[in-house]
Amino acid sequence: MNIKPQSACLIVFPSGDLIPYQVARNHSTCTCQDFISGSWCNHLKDAGCYPKRSVTLSSKPNxxxxxxxxxxxxxxxxxxxxxxxxxxxxxxxxxxxxxxxxxxxxxxxxxxxxxxxxxxxxxxxxxxxxxxxxxxxxxxxxxxxxxxxxxxxxWHPDTGGHDYIYSGMLATRKILYDRANYSASDCLLGLEQAIVKQNKVDALRWIIQDQESDTATNSLIARKLYELASTYDCQPAKRLIQNIYLRHEKSLKSDNNFLCQAAWILAGGNSPAIDxxxxxxxxxxxxxxxxxxxxxxxxxxxxxxxxxxxxxxxxxxxxMWDRMYAVCNQYNYYGRASPDDPWLEDEFYCLDGLTVAEA
Ligand SMILES: [Zn+2]
Structure with a gap:
């Protein structure tokens, strides 16, 4: 079997035009205008590639x-x-x-x-x-x-976390390929339906989608999650929203970690580490x-x-979800997540949910 290394693949992103943009991960290039005019475009970041900048690290960091x-x-x-x-x-x-x-x-x-x-x-x-x-x-x-x-x-499989991170990664990638405008009420409805259907990826998708449009609607999402947690008598989700998020909403209004955990659990996610x-x-x-x-x-x-x-x-x-999933795969490979182990980007970085064309 001849499996091409991932780095030789092209990642395709919608351009709003007939010809989609193509990111070559192995060369860190994109065909979009932003990249051609010299910027590091979002398509590269969406494909997990970030610029290398020279930086001097010191014992007195900021x-x-x-x-x-x-x-x-x-x-x-x-x-x-x-x-x-x-x-x-x-x-x-x-x-x-x-x-x-x-x-x-x-x-x-x-x-x-x-x-x-x-x-x-x-x-x-x-x-x-x-x-x-x-x-x-x-x-x-x-x-x-x-x-x-x-x-x-x-990143430790005993926590159930690989499923959470993988679901979040697929959720962010769904958003990349659907650039329609969604209102806060679209997101709330999408979230509710995803939970009814026990679709973890979509549940996370509508929270992340909402975050992208307007952070103020986090508050609506939190209340919707609380309502759903009460309807389904889902204690862990209720605790996340009531005992933590709503209690410290002023500090957390721009953060969606508690909301994402609650949505994942409501949609069928499970972590043995909850208690x-x-x-x-x-x-x-x-x-x-x-x-x-x-x-x-x-x-x-x-x-x-x-x-x-x-x-x-x-x-x-x-x-970022895609980068965190790569760490799950680092754990799968080495049985630990240590920065000292050689990093195998091709092995660890997952392309699921991205549209891939052969180079
Ligand atoms: Zn680009």
Missing amino acids: FYQALSGLVKGIRLRNLDEAAYWLTYCWSFKQKLNGAQFRIIRRLLIGSAEDGHSIAIMEKLADNYSALLSKDIDFTSVMAELVRICKVPNW QIEDVTQAEVNALLDKVNATKPYVIPGWCCDGVHCAGNDIRYAG
Whole structure:
């Protein structure tokens, strides 16, 4: 059998014209006008390709790189890395307006973007206001990080996360090939029908579609999800919306992670990690803090800086659905998700849901 490597394929995107745009992943080129006139077009990004930019990483990264280091550390369940960058970010508390809010909000979002345990999300939601108070003890902040990292992330198959991420990836790709305009009520109706039909991809699609058109309608989506969760007596979805999203709606109105998890579960998704939560002791948090404080400053690792959310060059652990599914495949290949293992883009990056033409 002769299977062509994925990189030799052309990805076809609608152009609104007779001739569709074609992205060559192996050369990072596109036939659209934006690319021809010198920009890195969205088609390339939709095919998982991002520009390589020269970047100098240092042991004194800016806040955004350090925050990205925290997110990537959480994503890979690398507690030492996450704890180091959390502590580093916290040092901005006095000198950067809103730093504490950004850090705490990121932890709350991270509990859902990088985990399926609703019990952990609820715990963070319970503590959220206290964590935002100006005299909060940093050990309480660190304890939340430790709690998140104790339960496996979506890349571990035991969490059911591969199905969630795969469904989200297909959902974003459906949107790419259907450029019609949808109103908020179209999205609500689509969501409801997808749940009736137990179609996880479509359920996620209508939430992501909605997000693309108008973030204000997240609030309508949340209320619709709550209504559906009540109708179907779906406790996990109810908890996600009522105990977390609506409770902290002001902080979460531009985020759809809790909504996506609820929609996925309502459409038949299941995670055995929903109620998984581990104790975190003061002694272990103190030991971790001692370890961080004894660490000499070091250059932020390249894999922490994706070039999308901060200056950087390593797209592997960025939070787009297609990139996250590639991490699931990295886990399938190596039995772990480590930035140190050779990255096999052809092997890990999945083209399902994209229209592919042979080069
Ligand atoms: Zn293009």
